Amino acid sequence: MNAMGVRWTVEQVLALAPDEASRRAGSGLGTAGPWSGAGCGDGAVWGQCKGSGRTPYRTVVETAGPAYSCSCPSRKAPCKHVLGLLLLWAADGAAVPDGAERPEWAARWLAGRRAGAVGAARKAQGGPPADPEAARRRAERRAARVTAGAEELERRLADLVRGGLAAAGQQGYGLWEETAARMVDAQAPGLAGRVRELGAIPGSGPGWPVRLLEECALTHLLDRAWLAADRLPAPLAATVRTRVGLPAAPGGTAVRDRWLVLAQYDTGDGRLTTRRLWLYGEGSGRTALLLSFGAAGRAPALALPVGAVVDGELTPHAGSGQLRAEPGESLVPVGGPAVPPPGGPVGAALDAYGRALREDPWLDSWPVTLAGVVPARAGYGWQLADADGREALPLTGGDRSRPGLWRLLALSGGAPLTVFGECGHRGFTPLAAWSPEAPSETVPLL
Amino acid sequence: MAAALLGTDRRPPSGTRGPDAAEALLDTAARHTLRRRAGLRPGPAAVPPAPCPDDPRPPLPAAARRRLDRLLAGRAAPAPSGGRRGTAPDLAELLPQWLALAVERGFKAPSAALPALLDAARARTDLRPQALALAGPRGLWLAGLNPDWRFALRGGGAGGRLPDPEDADAVRELWEEGLFAERVALLGAVRAKDPAAGRALLAGTWAGERAEDRLMFLDSLRAGLSAADEEFLEAALADRSRNVRATAAELLSALPGSALAGRMADRAVTCVGLDRTAAVPTVVVEAPHECDEEMRRDGVAAVPPSGRGERSWWLGQLVESAPLSCWPARFGGRTPEEIVALPVADDWQAELHAAWCRAAVRQRDAAWSRALLGAPSVPPATGPGTSSLAERAQLLATLDPAERAGWVAAFVAAHGLSEAFQLLGVCAVPWAEPLGAAVIDALDIARDAGSYPWSFSGVMGLAERCLSPAAARQLESLAAAVPEAEDASPGAGAYWAEAFQRLVATLDLRARMRAELDDTRA
Numbered sequence: 001m002n003a004m005g006v007r008w009t010v011e012q013v014l015a016l017a018p019d020e021a022s023r024r025a026g027s028g029l030g031t032a033g034p035w036s037g038a039g040c041g042d043g044a045v046w047g048q049c050k051g052s053g054r055t056p057y058r059t060v061v062e063t064a065g066p067a068y069s070c071s072c073p074s075r076k077a078p079c080k081h082v083l084g085l086l087l088l089w090a091a092d093g094a095a096v097p098d099g100a101e102r103p104e105w106a107a108r109w110l111a112g113r114r115a116g117a118v119g120a121a122r123k124a125q126g127g128p129p130a131d132p133e134a135a136r137r138r139a140e141r142r143a144a145r146v147t148a149g150a151e152e153l154e155r156r157l158a159d160l161v162r163g164g165l166a167a168a169g170q171q172g173y174g175l176w177e178e179t180a181a182r183m184v185d186a187q188a189p190g191l192a193g194r195v196r197e198l199g200a201i202p203g204s205g206p207g208w209p210v211r212l213l214e215e216c217a218l219t220h221l222l223d224r225a226w227l228a229a230d231r232l233p234a235p236l237a238a239t240v241r242t243r244v245g246l247p248a249a250p251g252g253t254a255v256r257d258r259w260l261v262l263a264q265y266d267t268g269d270g271r272l273t274t275r276r277l278w279l280y281g282e283g284s285g286r287t288a289l290l291l292s293f294g295a296a297g298r299a300p301a302l303a304l305p306v307g308a309v310v311d312g313e314l315t316p317h318a319g320s321g322q323l324r325a326e327p328g329e330s331l332v333p334v335g336g337p338a339v340p341p342p343g344g345p346v347g348a349a350l351d352a353y354g355r356a357l358r359e360d361p362w363l364d365s366w367p368v369t370l371a372g373v374v375p376a377r378a379g380y381g382w383q384l385a386d387a388d389g390r391e392a393l394p395l396t397g398g399d400r401s402r403p404g405l406w407r408l409l410a411l412s413g414g415a416p417l418t419v420f421g422e423c424g425h426r427g428f429t430p431l432a433a434w435s436p437e438a439p440s441e442t443v444p445l446l
Numbered sequence: 447m448a449a450a451l452l453g454t455d456r457r458p459p460s461g462t463r464g465p466d467a468a469e470a471l472l473d474t475a476a477r478h479t480l481r482r483r484a485g486l487r488p489g490p491a492a493v494p495p496a497p498c499p500d501d502p503r504p505p506l507p508a509a510a511r512r513r514l515d516r517l518l519a520g521r522a523a524p525a526p527s528g529g530r531r532g533t534a535p536d537l538a539e540l541l542p543q544w545l546a547l548a549v550e551r552g553f554k555a556p557s558a559a560l561p562a563l564l565d566a567a568r569a570r571t572d573l574r575p576q577a578l579a580l581a582g583p584r585g586l587w588l589a590g591l592n593p594d595w596r597f598a599l600r601g602g603g604a605g606g607r608l609p610d611p612e613d614a615d616a617v618r619e620l621w622e623e624g625l626f627a628e629r630v631a632l633l634g635a636v637r638a639k640d641p642a643a644g645r646a647l648l649a650g651t652w653a654g655e656r657a658e659d660r661l662m663f664l665d666s667l668r669a670g671l672s673a674a675d676e677e678f679l680e681a682a683l684a685d686r687s688r689n690v691r692a693t694a695a696e697l698l699s700a701l702p703g704s705a706l707a708g709r710m711a712d713r714a715v716t717c718v719g720l721d722r723t724a725a726v727p728t729v730v731v732e733a734p735h736e737c738d739e740e741m742r743r744d745g746v747a748a749v750p751p752s753g754r755g756e757r758s759w760w761l762g763q764l765v766e767s768a769p770l771s772c773w774p775a776r777f778g779g780r781t782p783e784e785i786v787a788l789p790v791a792d793d794w795q796a797e798l799h800a801a802w803c804r805a806a807v808r809q810r811d812a813a814w815s816r817a818l819l820g821a822p823s824v825p826p827a828t829g830p831g832t833s834s835l836a837e838r839a840q841l842l843a844t845l846d847p848a849e850r851a852g853w854v855a856a857f858v859a860a861h862g863l864s865e866a867f868q869l870l871g872v873c874a875v876p877w878a879e880p881l882g883a884a885v886i887d888a889l890d891i892a893r894d895a896g897s898y899p900w901s902f903s904g905v906m907g908l909a910e911r912c913l914s915p916a917a918a919r920q921l922e923s924l925a926a927a928v929p930e931a932e933d934a935s936p937g938a939g940a941y942w943a944e945a946f947q948r949l950v951a952t953l954d955l956r957a958r959m960r961a962e963l964d965d966t967r968a
Contacts, residue, residue, distance in 0.1 A: 010515045027519060028534040033951030091512055158468040164453030213450045217475035346488045354484035361480050376494035377591070385491035392491035406561035410588050413557065414497035425483040435557060443558045 008063075008333075011444065012305025013086040015264055016066070018076050018294075022083060029084025032095040038088065039100025043332065045089045046106040047096065049081045059085045060106040062113060064310075064330040066303060069109045077299055142187050146244055149186025150223040153179065153195065157220050165209045165216075173199045190245030194219050196269075218362055235320035239360050242319050250326040251318030257281035258311050259288070259331065260338045261304045262367075262420050263431035265446045275300035278367055278420070278431065279314070280341045287341065287367045288314050288325040306432065307442035308333050321359025323367065337440035340418050343371030345386045346393040349423040365424025372416040375409050384428060387416040394427040404430060404445035411435040411443055421445075450475070498587030503554035509962040510548065511556050517541045518562040535952035539911055541566065543875075543956065545576035547963050555580045560588050564595045574598075611639040621647055626659060633666055641670060645678055657687040664693050671697060676704045683743055695745020695767065700808050702769035706744055713741070714768035715776050717761055718798065721791065729777075729785075731794040733757035734764065758797050765801035770814050782817035786830045803832050807840045815841040816849075822856035826865065839868045851878035858884040863892060863905050870905065876914035885909055886920055889946075893924075899941045906945050913949070915957035921950050 017023035029035075029049060036056065038047030043064050048056040049072075057072040059081045068082045078086075089096040102110075156179055160168050176199025183192035198219065201212045225232065225240045232240065242248045259279040266275045277290040292302035304310060313328030349368040356366040373384040376392065382405060385392035395405065411417055411433050418439075421430040430445045449457045454467040506514065517537050555563055560581055567577035578585060578598055589598035609616030609632075620632050637644030648663055655663065664682060667675055675697070682694035683706070698706035713734070721730045734741075737748040737760050745767070750759035770782070777785050790798055799818065806814040818831030819841050826833045831841065842850050854869045855878075863885070873881060885905070892902055924946045 010512050010519070014519060023519075027516065027537070030516070031534050031951050031955060033534060033947055033954075087516070091509070091516060154469075157472060161450060161468040161471050162453050162455045164451055164456065166451045167453065209451055213475050214479040217472050217479050220469075220472040221476040350486045350488060354486065357480060357484045361476075374494040376492040378489075378492035383489070383492060385494060386488075389491050389494070391488035393488055403561055406588065406592060407558055409591060410557045410560040410584065413584050413587065414495050425486060437557070 008086065008090050008305045008308065010087060010090050012308060013083060013090050015305055015444070016078055016086070016299075016303045017083055018078070018299030022076055022078075022080050025080035026083025026087060029080055030087030030091065032088065035085070035088060035095065037103060038085065038096045039098075039102070040089055040096050041099045041102065044102070044106065044110055045085060045096060046103065047085050047088070049084065051081075057081050058103075058105050060109050061086060062110060064332045067113060069113075077301075078303075142246070145186050146188045146191075146246070147227065149183050149188045149191060150226045150244070152182060152186070153191055154220065154223045154227075157216055157223070160216065165212050168202065168212065173203075175199075188245050190243050191219075191222070192245070194222070222362060233320075235318070236359070238319035239321065242317070242322070242324075243360075243362050248317045248319070248324070250315035252316035254313040254315045254328060255281060255284050255286060255288075255325075256311075256313045257283045257286070258309055258334065258336075259314070260340070260442065261306050261308045261310065262287075262341070262442065263444065263446065264304060264306055265431070266300070271295070273300055275302060277302065277304055279304075279310075280420075281314075282309075282339050285341075287323060288316070289323045289367070290314075290327060291324060302327070304331065305333075306444040307338060309336060309338050310334065319360075321356050321363070338442055340434045340439065340442065341369040341420060343369035343418050343420075346370060346373065346384060346391050346428075347386075349393065349428070353423050353425075363424070364426070365422035365429065367420070368423045368428075369418060369420045370428070371418050373419055374414065374416050375405075375412050384419060384430070393423065396427040396429045407443065408433055408445055419445075495587075495591060499583040501554045501582045501584055503552055503582065506548065506553045506556060507962060507965045509965060510553070510959075511559075513544065513959055513962055514548075514556070514559055515562075517544055518559060518566055535910065535948060535955050536907075539907065540952070540956065540959065542573055542576065543911065544959050544963075545573065545580055547960060549576050549579045551963055553580070553963070554582050555585065557584060560585050564589055564592075564598060568595060568597060611636045611643070617647070621651070626662075630662060630666055633663060634669065637666075637670060641672065641674060645675065649678065657690065660685065660687065660690050661693060664690060664697070667697060671700060673701055673703055676701060680705065683745065691743075692745050692747065696808070699745075699767035699769075702771055702809060707767070707769045709740075709744055710764055710767040711769055711772040714764040715772055717764060718776070720777050720788070724791075726789060729788045729790040729794070729798070731761065731790065731792065731798060733761040762797060762801045762804075765798060766804040766808070768805065770802070770805050770809055770811050782814045786817045786820075799831050800837070803837050803841060807837075807844060810844045812844050812846070812849075815844040819853065822853050823860040825861065835865060835868045839872045842869060843872045847874040848878060850874070851881040855880040855884040858888050863888045863902060867904050867908070870908055870912070873912070875912045877912050877917075879914070882913050882917045883920065885913070886917060886924070890924055893942045899945060903945075906949065910949055910952040913953055915953045915960075918950050918953040918957070921946060921953070 014023055014026070017026060034050045035047045036050070038045075040046070044060060044062050046058075046060040048058055050056045051072065057070055059068075059070040059072075061068050061078075061082055068078045070079050070081045072079055072081055074080065085096075176195055180192045180195040180199070183189070183195055194215070198212065198215055201208050201215060204211065222240065222243055225236075226244050229237045229240055238248075238251070259281050262278040262280050264275065264277045266273050268274065273294040275292040275294070277292070279288045279290065280286070281288065290302060290304075292300035294300035310331035311334045312331035314325040315328065316322060317324040317326070349366075349370055352368050353363070353366040356363050370384055370393075372387040374387055375395075376383055376385045378392065378394070380394060381397075382395045383392040384395060397405075408419065408430055412435070415436060417436060418434040419430050420432045421428050423429075432445055433443050434441065435443070449471060454471055505511070517540060563577050563581050564585060567574045567581075574597070581588075581598075586598060589595035609620055611617060617632065617636060621629055624632065633644055633647065636647060652660065660682075664679075667679070679694045679698050683691055683698075685691050685694065695706060698704045699710060701707060717733060718729065718731050721728045734757060737746055737756070741760070741764075742748055746760060746763045748760075750756050773785055774780060774782075777788070780788075786799070786802070789795075802814065803818050805811070806818055819838060820830045826835065826838070832838060842853060845853065851873050854866065854873055857869060858866050858881070866888075870877075870881075870885070876882075877885070886909075889902065889905070889909070893899065
């Protein structure tokens with residue numbers, strides 16, 4: 001394999017698209033026609049794309065990272081030219097030749113970017129903050145505000161339970177929305193998010209009162225934990241701070257490994273897009289979660305193609321039971337076959353979730369790999385059953401139109417396969433699968 | 447839970463009272479919630495679906511597989527409003543061709559692509575046969591689990607489940623109990639292997655079939671029609687249903703040796719003859735004066751559509767159903783060309799030539815088709831035969847592919863592209879060399895003449911799908927932007943350049959698609 005590592009697959013490229021429109025526009029540009037001077041080498045891809053104007057757009061991509069630059073005026077990142085160029089690169093070795101000479105404009109951007117990355121890395125490792133005393137005062141002020149917010153939320157929950165959940169169902173969403181806004185004011189975005197979810201539960205179908213009570217109780221638990229944080233063991237206290245929504249910093253020792261990208265998916269509330277990336281370290285056996293955020297209309301900066309293997313360092317966050325990590329300066333795609341995480345039966349997956357709850361009671365789910373499971377249709381929807389046909393886990397969603405479910409079924413063909421996903425109290429959400437026919441090919445299910 | 451629903455003020459949980467009751471309830475609930483979640487156990491397993499049958503076909507080469515993903519992803523993209531623009535190939539238009547090539551080479555579809563493939567086939571019926579063939583048994587298995595893909599289990603999709611035509615019991619069982627589409631498919635399969643067995647199958651249940659089913663079964667005899675089918679068809683001329691009778695008569699007339707064709711020939715030659723006393727030998731026509739019982743039994747429709755005269759209506763049907771072989775004898779040993787060139791008295795020419803065209807198409811008679819098409823350089827309005835391009839396209843289809851391509855190439859060279867669309871549609875793909883060159887030349891001429899390029903977008907689209915990739919070299923010089931000519935339509939130059947670029951890009955892509963499928967290294 002050359003210095004480029006493997007070329008990405010089309011799906012991997014399309015997974016980077018910030019939205020459906022860009023995906024479509026990018027697909028249209030993924031042919032040799034509009035491109036000139038395209039080439040790749042040493043971790044970068046470049047080319048010029050003829051647009052409607054006189055001057056072609058200059059597009060360059062650094063595949064480690066990845067990072068993009070394009071001279072077009074689009075505010076989307078990556079723009080359609082980047083996607084088109086990557087698609088062309090993925091599909092057509094002749095149109096984007098390897099080892100072609102790098103044009104001056106591409107070289108300049110790459111050099112600037114790499115210098116910047118080194119600088120940023122130095123800064124991150126870096127020296128003490130400018131004024132430690134001021135920083136401490138700021139942190140104290142914020143903690144005080146969060147405490148006031150948590151106390152107010154406690155009163156609100158107590159009022160709710162005194163008045164009865166049945167009444168809460170009739171109050172509608174407005175009151176919750178107002179409380180959520182107060183939590184935002186209190187600089188506790190984690191609490192605000194929980195409150196918004198509480199507001200949505202009464203509209204979530206049969207059985208909502210039990211769900212509302214459970215979530216209220218766990219929110220109450222979080223409030224109490226925050227108010228008593230100084231008496232908690234340090235790792236649990238760090239987890240509580242993260243759950244409340246205080247900024248987390250990587251605290252552990254960096255782990256260098258070959259990481260297989262298991263899944264990448266976005267969730268959003270209209271204001272903020274959260275991108276979740278699950279990685280599995282082949283040497284360390286660790287599963288890590290990378291989070292990346294994007295404001296409305298912009299894709300989160302971090303994107304890695306599912307199924308790719310990247311080499312690099314990840315630094316885990318502090319806190320008990322935390323899987324979240326921050327990538328080091330760059331994750332470099334490397335070639336070679338992917339090895340899926342070792343998996344177990346469905347019972348072991350639930351055990352793992354149960355154990356994880358001891359470290360972090362607010363966990364909705366835990367990443368697990370199931371081995372030798374078969375998708376089957378049960379009365380309530382679809383499930384994944386152990387191949388011996390005894391035990392099974394329900395799949396979440398139950399929406400039979402979900403393309404991921406059908407892809408899972410197509411891969412299985414009624415035979416056992418390996419599936420990675422998130423296992424929790426709602427069931428199992430499949431995110432990636434490996435069929436016995438092609439065990440080294442990671443098939444994304446989202 | 448009851449306390450939580452009604453509120454601790456109204457129903458305090460046992461053992462607590464007052465303002466602490468709410469907090470105590472939440473504490474208890476939190477403990478319960480965590481205990482429940484941490485202690486979750488798997489449920490009982492349901493019976494999994496039966497494993498899907500094996501597909502022994504080889505997987506796609508890696509590059510071809512990526513191409514399929516892209517074609518399926520591009521399929522969802524709707525055409526931009528106001529027609530297609532830009533220089534990028536239209537992937538949706540290339541999918542059918544890609545599927546046909548992949549099926550032809552005997553590959554199976556990658557499992558992960560099956561849902562997208564089935565969705566594509568669901569949205570576009572033209573893709574179904576090829577998409578389902580590629581999807582194979584695993585695709586059918588999957589379709590059986592999702593009601594959205596039920597279409598795959600019907601009709602041609604069930605082809606994989608047909609019994610071996612040799613297995614008489616299984617054939618009999620499906621014939622008697624199968625769905626209509628399955629029965630049609632079965633009849634076709636049995637007939638392809640053993641026409642007599644197929645007829646026996648049909649004759650066995652014929653009397654009990656519904657009229658519309660009889661019509662469809664009869665229609666499926668069209669494939670592989672032979673003289674051996676005559677007896678069955680002759681019997682069907684007495685059918686209760688008028689449509690069945692008409693179809694049987696039509697099929698019989700396509701068998702020039704059949705008794706019905708002979709009867710039609712007898713009737714037709716009494717109506718059309720040669721007047722040797724005229725200064726130039728002239729065809730004279732004496733249309734039938736009545737449509738008698740015998741004629742009706744032979745499938746002649748007695749009542750003309752509104753606006754047509756009875757006698758010319760009957761004449762048309764007689765001539766159309768008579769074997770063309772009866773005419774040279776009637777006209778003193780003349781060849782089809784000589785017959786078609788004869789003047790026709792009393793304005794009967796259009797009627798007579800049109801009937802001959804229909805006969806040539808029905809009997810797939812290349813010699814008569816050639817005569818009726820005439821020279822491609824003659825303008826359609828003044829040529830022999832018919833001026834209808836649709837009918838000419840049908841006549842062309844009876845010629846062998848090379849002759850067809852040559853004729854259309856000469857037609858395009860003489861008359862340009864504006865009338866050639868339908869004719870191009872019947873030519874074999876990829877277009878043979880003279881035809882491709884003629885189309886490219888004609889496009890170039892149209893551009894030079896300052897034509898509105900969008901009037902040629904239909905031909906452009908056809909060329910993108912049908913031109914041989916080898917033609918790309920000829921096109922490259924045309925794809926360069928040219929300065930606008932003074933008399934050209936505004937904006938046309940850029941549009942033409944864009945259209946040519948798209949054409950080149952599409953041809954290039956098609957060549958690559960083919961190379962990827964032929965790449966056996968993977």
